[in-house]
Amino acid sequence: MSQVEKKNNDASSTPAKPAELPLGTYVACFFFSCWLSILPASTCAYIGINLAIDLFPRDILGAVSCIAFFLVLSHVILVLATWGVAKLGVHVVCKGKPVEDGRFESSATQHWQNFMERHLVKKFSMWLFQHHVPHWLYRKYVGTFIKMGKHVEIPEWVAMENAEIGDNTIFARQTVLASHVIDGKVLNIKTVKIGKNCIVDADDEAHRVVIMPGSVVEDDVIIKPGTYIAKDSVLKAGGIYQGDFYLDRIGSVSDLSAGDLEAYRKAVRRKRVMKSSMISDWSSFKSPWPRIIYKIADLVGYVAAFAFLGIFWTWVFPAIISTFGLFGHVLNTVLLPALLFAAYGFYLYIPLPLIAKSVHHYDKHVPVLPDDPDASITIDDQEIIDAWRKCKWLKWQAVDRVNRSLFLDTSMLVYQRIGKNNVAFKTVLYNAKLDTDYITVGDNTLLSFGCHIYAYELENRDGKARLVLKRTIIGKNCILGSAIIHAGARIGDDVVLGFHTVVPENAVLESGKTYAGNPAMEFSQFLALRKKLKEAAKNR
Numbered sequence: 001m002s003q004v005e006k007k008n009n010d011a012s013s014t015p016a017k018p019a020e021l022p023l024g025t026y027v028a029c030f031f032f033s034c035w036l037s038i039l040p041a042s043t044c045a046y047i048g049i050n051l052a053i054d055l056f057p058r059d060i061l062g063a064v065s066c067i068a069f070f071l072v073l074s075h076v077i078l079v080l081a082t083w084g085v086a087k088l089g090v091h092v093v094c095k096g097k098p099v100e101d102g103r104f105e106s107s108a109t110q111h112w113q114n115f116m117e118r119h120l121v122k123k124f125s126m127w128l129f130q131h132h133v134p135h136w137l138y139r140k141y142v143g144t145f146i147k148m149g150k151h152v153e154i155p156e157w158v159a160m161e162n163a164e165i166g167d168n169t170i171f172a173r174q175t176v177l178a179s180h181v182i183d184g185k186v187l188n189i190k191t192v193k194i195g196k197n198c199i200v201d202a203d204d205e206a207h208r209v210v211i212m213p214g215s216v217v218e219d220d221v222i223i224k225p226g227t228y229i230a231k232d233s234v235l236k237a238g239g240i241y242q243g244d245f246y247l248d249r250i251g252s253v254s255d256l257s258a259g260d261l262e263a264y265r266k267a268v269r270r271k272r273v274m275k276s277s278m279i280s281d282w283s284s285f286k287s288p289w290p291r292i293i294y295k296i297a298d299l300v301g302y303v304a305a306f307a308f309l310g311i312f313w314t315w316v317f318p319a320i321i322s323t324f325g326l327f328g329h330v331l332n333t334v335l336l337p338a339l340l341f342a343a344y345g346f347y348l349y350i351p352l353p354l355i356a357k358s359v360h361h362y363d364k365h366v367p368v369l370p371d372d373p374d375a376s377i378t379i380d381d382q383e384i385i386d387a388w389r390k391c392k393w394l395k396w397q398a399v400d401r402v403n404r405s406l407f408l409d410t411s412m413l414v415y416q417r418i419g420k421n422n423v424a425f426k427t428v429l430y431n432a433k434l435d436t437d438y439i440t441v442g443d444n445t446l447l448s449f450g451c452h453i454y455a456y457e458l459e460n461r462d463g464k465a466r467l468v469l470k471r472t473i474i475g476k477n478c479i480l481g482s483a484i485i486h487a488g489a490r491i492g493d494d495v496v497l498g499f500h501t502v503v504p505e506n507a508v509l510e511s512g513k514t515y516a517g518n519p520a521m522e523f524s525q526f527l528a529l530r531k532k533l534k535e536a537a538k539n540r
Contacts, residue, residue, distance in 0.1 A: 026120065031341070034124045034406075037085045038337035041078035045070050046333050079133055082125045083141060089121025090145070099161045104187045115180070115187060122160060127406050135272075149196060153269055157449045162189055166196030166219065172271040174202040176210045176450060176482055176499070181231075183479070183496070188231075190214035195237065201225050201268050204275040205433075205452045205484055210499040220253050222264075228500040244500060244518055245526070246533035278433055281458050282392040290390045293358045294397050297351035305347035312339055348405050355398045356418060362391035368420075369438055369469055376488070379467040385458075388467060395419050395436035403431055415439075424476070432480075435487075438469065442476030442493065450482035457487050457505065475511060483520075498523070 048070030093114055104111040122145075129141040139152060145160045149167035155175035162179035171177070180189045190213035194200075200223045202209045207225035214232040217223070221235050224242035235241050240251035253261065320335075321328035365387040367377050379385055398418045402411045408431065415423040419436035424443040432447035438455035447453075457468040472485060475493035483501040485491070491503070492511030502518035509515055514523040521529070 029117075029120055030123060033085060033089060033121050034341060035337045037082040037124050037128075038078065038340060039333075040081040041074040042336040042340060043333045044077050045074040046329075046336055048073070050329075079128070079137070082128050083144070086122045086125035087144065090118055093117040093121060099189065101162065101190045102188075104189070105185060112187060115189075118161070124406065126160070131404060155200070155202075156274055159192060162191040162213075163194075164191065165194045166198070168196055169194055169198040169200075170265060170269050171200040172202040172209070172225075172268050173274050174204065174208045174271070174450075175200050176208065178211065178499075179213050181213060181481075182446070188213055190231070193217065195219035195221065199223070199265055199268055201264075202271070204277050204280075205450060205482075206277065206502070208450060208482065208500075210482060212499065222253055224250070246530050246537065248537055276433060276452070278435070278452055278454065279396060282389055282396055285386055285389045285393070287386075287390065290358070290362075290394050294355065294394065297354045297358075300354060301347040301351040304350040305343040308343050308346050309339060344406065348401065348407065351401075352398055352414065352418075355394055359391055359394045359398075359418065362387045362394070366391060367469075369471065373471055373473060375471065377469045379469070380464070382465060385465045385467050392436060399434075399436060403429075435472070438471045440471070440473045442474060442478070444476055445474060445478040445480070447480045448482050448499070451480050451485075452483075453485045454487045470505075498526075 049067055099114075099118070100111070102111070104115075125141070129138045133141075139148070139154055142148060142154055142158060142160065143152075146158075146162070147164040148154075149165060149169070151168050152165050153170035154165075155171035155177055156173045157175070158171075158177045159179035163177060177192060177194075179192045180187065182188075192211060192213060192215050194211075194217045196219050198217055198219070198221045200209050200211075203225045209223055209225065209227045209229070211217070211229045212231040212233070215229045215235075216233070217229075217235045218237035220238045222240040223229070223235070224240065226244060227242050227247065228244050229235070229241075229247060233247060235247075236249070238253045239249045240253060241247055242250050256264075317328075317332050320331055324331060365384060367379065367384070369375050369377055379388070395418050399411055399414050402408060402414050408429075411429055412423045412425065412427050415421045415429075415434060415436065416425075420438055421434070421436065422440040423434070424441055424445070426443045427441045428446045430447060430449050430451075432449070432451035432453070434441075434447075434453045435455040439453055441447075453472055453474070455470055455472045457470070459466045468487070470488035472487055472489050474480070474485070474489075474491045475495065477493055478491060478495045478497070480495075480497045481499035481501060483497040483499070483503065485497075485503040486505040486507075488506040489503045490506075490508045491497075492509060492513075494512045495509050496514040497503070497520065498514070498516035500518065501516050501520050503509065503515075503520045507520065509520060515521060516523050516526040517529070
C-alpha cells in the first residue's frame with residue numbers, strides 16, 4: 001500500500017469532530033457583526049452632534065433639539081443598517097443558496113458551520129427587532145427570511161428560515177414554530193408550512209403549542225392550546241385540532257358562526273404577552289417596594305451608561321482630535337460603536353449588585369434548604385411566603401434583564417450568583433426559565449426555548465398559600481426540549497426530553513434515555529400509547 005493510500009485510509013477511519021465554532025471566533029464574529037450594524041448610525045450621530053450643531057440655536061433648547069433630532073435619525077439608520085447587515089451576512093454564509101432540508105450528522109461540517117453562522121450573523125438584528133422596534137416592523141423583518149403572507153401575527157419563537165405562513169394566520173405568543181431540531185449530534189431541518197386563515201391558540205407554558213419540522217397545516221385550521229404537532233404531521237383544511245399524546249381532530253371550523261370565529265381570532269390576537277405560571281406565582285405580592293427598587297436599579301444603569309459615554313465625549317474624544325487632527329474624527333467614529341456596546345454593558349450589569357443587595361433583605365426571612373438532596377421544607381406562614389415571592393421576583397428581574405438582552409448567553413452567570421443554584425458554566429439556556437434557587441444543571445446540557453424548571457410547589461387552600469421547597473437535579477449532556485420539570489425531579493446524564501414533556505414532582509429519569517409525554521415516559525412507551533390512542537380514535 002502506498003503512503004498516500006495509507007494516509008487516506010487513516011483519515012477516513014478517524015471520526016470527524018463536530019463542527020463547532022471556537023469560542024474566540026464566535027465572540028469575534030459576533031462583535032464584528034454588531035460593530036458593522038452600529039457604525040452607520042453612530043457615525044450619523046457623531047457627525048450631527050459635533051459638526052451640525054451650528055444649524056440649531058445656541059442655547060439649551062437648541063442643543064437638546066439637535067441631539068434629539070440626530071438620535072431619532074440614528075435609530076432609523078440603525079434599523080436599516082442592521083437589517084442590511086443581517087441579509088448580507090446570511091447571503092455570504094449561504095453563498096446565495098437557500099437552506100437545505102435534511103438530516104445532518106455533526107460530522108457534516110459544512111451544514112453545521114453554516115447553521116451556526118446564519119444564527120450568529122442574525123443575532124444582533126433579531127434582538128433589535130424583537131425588543132426595540134414596533135411589532136409590525138418586526139413582522140416585516142421576519143418576512144424577509146421566510147415566506148410570510150399579509151396580516152400575519154407571528155409567535156414569540158418563530159423559525160427564521162425554512163418556514164411558510166399564509167395570509168391572515170395568527171399565532172398566540174406562547175407558540176413554538178420550529179423548522180429545525182438538534183437531536184444530540186444530528187441536525188434535522190425540514191420546512192414547516194402553515195396555510196392561510198389559520199388560528200393557533202396557546203396559553204401558559206403548560207398549554208403552549210409546538211409545531212415541529214416538516215409539519216403541514218392546511219388552510220382555515222384552528223389549533224387549540226396544549227397541542228403538540230409531531231414532525232411531518234399533516235393537518236387537513238378546515239379542522240379544529242387538539243392533542244398532546246395524539247393529535248385529534250375535535251371539530252370543524254365550518255361549525256362555527258362567522259361572529260364566533262372573528263371573536264376567537266380577536267381573542268388570540270390579544271395574547272401578545274408571554275404567560276408563565278412560575279412568574280405569576282412570584283409576582284403575586286401587593287407591596288410596591290420590590291418594583292420601586294427595580295426601577296431605581298434600572299435608573300442607576302442608565303446613569304452609569306450615560307456617564308461612561310459622557311466621559312469619553314467630554315474628555316477622550318477632544319484629546320484624540322487635538323492629537324490627530326482631522327484623522328481624530330475618523331478614529332472617534334470607528335471607536336464609538338465599541339463604546340456604545342460597552343455603555344450597554346454598563347446599563348445591563350451595573351444594577352445587578354443593587355438588586356442582589358435588595359434580594360438579601362428579603363431572602364434572610366426565608367428558611368434555607370439543608371444540603372441533603374432529598375430535603376424539603378413546607379412553609380405555611382403567609383408573611384414568609386410573601387417575602388419569598390418578593391425575593392423570587394427580584395431575582396427573576398435580574399435574570400430576565402440579561403435573558404432579554406443582547407448578552408443572553410451570560411444568563412447562567414446570573415443564575416449562579418443571584419440565588420442558590422448550581423448551574424454549570426457550559427449550560428446553554430436559550431431563554432429557558434429556571435427557578436432561581438435549588439436547581440442543579442450539569443455541563444453541556446441544553447435547555448430549549450420555553451423550558452420551565454421548578455424547585456417549589458405552591459398551593460392555595462381556603463385562601464391561604466402553602467409552599468414546599470425541594471431540590472431539582474439535572475445531569476450533564478442532556479437535551480431538554482420545551483419541557484416542564486417539576487420540583488424534586490432527578491434527571492440523569494445524557495437524557496433527552498421531547499418537546500411538551502412534563503416531568504412530575506419527585507420523578508426519577510434514568511441516564512441515557514429519551515422521554516416524552518405528560519407525564520414523562522420512555523419514548524418506546526410514548527409511541528405505543530400514541531398508537532393505542534390513534535387506533536381508539538379510528539374506532540370511535
